[in-house]
Amino acid sequence: MRGRRSAIPTAAEEPGRYAVEMRGVHKAFGAVTVLDDVDLAVRRGEFVGLVGPSGAGKSTLLRLVNGMHTVERGSVRTLGTDPATCSRRGLRALRTKVGFAFQQFGLVGRLSAMENVLMGALATLRWPRYGVMSYPRALRVAALENLDRVGMADQRFQRCDTLSGGQQQRVAVARTLMQGPQLILADEPVASLDPASSALVLDILRRISREDDISVLCSLHQVELALANADRIVALRAGRVVLDEAADTLTADRLRTVYGTGDGTDG
Template sequence: MIGDPVLRLSEVGKGFHGTTVLDGVSLDVPQGQFVALVGPSGAGKSTLLRLVNGMHLPDSGTVRTLGENPAACSRSRLRALRARVGFVFQQFGLVGRLSALENVLMGSLATLRLPRYGVMSYPRALRIRAVEHLDRVGLADRRFQRCDTLSGGQQQRVAVARTLLQSPELILADEPVASLDPAASMVVLEILKRISAEDGISVVCSLHQVELALATADRVVALRGGRLVLDEPAAGLAAERLREVYETARAGSAQAGAGDAQRDGRVGARDG
């Protein structure tokens, strides 16, 4: 199932308000691969994902997503590219008062000309597909249940089914299990992994949990301080090596804090 790259970043740099967020990141993701993107908070994971679908544009380097350069796309072409890229967010983005089925159907709105009100206003073929995708995430029996009565893990599975209705060629997931308990987290990630394997869809999923990354991903890519510091197959990768990415970042933060304190102390002494 592993094929040609669907995503290629070449020496990508990005900053905000004078602060470098990504620094010379190069990364290829082939078709059908599940990639866990890990690293401490502020490492640049979310920024990288937003560069992939053109929500941000790079300051340097190039991004090619499904053969397109988002930075060079016209508005209509960028819209078409985004229709091929599914995005699963930490916050589920569901309409709580609507049923699970109608929330999934909303994933097709970009392809429909007229507004839709209620499940029966969608074409029958779409309704059938929506139920099939709910079945794939284990929620076909909850299709008429209001989303605000579902658990967090169930809501995220509805969000995954909604993404699948787009028939994406690439799925980006930005901390999709950060607000879920460990059991629900594993269910959601195993569903994404199974979909990636069965459909040949590449998945790039940012995570904080080392154990989940190693248990579900084909490949682990780690960012620290905006730089790519590890890129290896998950099989055989020791959890200790992955934890070092976080421990080094914490040690650097502690040293920076100590330096700030020393400088503040010297300034205080001079002021005194």
């Protein structure tokens, strides 16, 4: 297992080392500027915690990386590709390499954990599938392995709408792993979870990042969780990067100043 990274990416590093590159990014919705002259580089295999108050631009930044939004100025490269210049087919291909974990989980409640995880592999199949046994055996084995990695193998046949929030998010992570992603974008993945479940989910993401060399860009409000799990912290405020530093050189008190509230949460 690799150790925690402590250095900030520099211009001297070769571009192939980056999972995400943003240079001079400006994004506005109408007259409202959401991101202003943002530079960000995420190494391959690095876990970056993206923090800042509500309205700072975190969710928009993640959606630019995934090609859901496009920039007015600047450039974005995701796994070496500019999402804005991709054809529709090219963008679909890029997104198969990019997992997206949402606060709302995005599971089909009436289906089992196993079938929800298998749905993560639908992009590799030619026809839609209905029921666990309609998937190839190799995918069923992989789905069970991924459920085991997140501690949910014993609940594989349980309907997702009967699982706790933390269990559902772990199933969602296992589903993302079915894509074989090189990059995972997580938008407040633990915002609706209790503290114990939040710590468990982030510990799983951190472990997977290190074991599989997957880059993770994860937006969070909880300062302590960001410091405990990220290799690096990038803080946004009013659409600008106001801090970019290795997590092991930061203190919780210093990071809380980004929020202006003294408590490290929305103000």
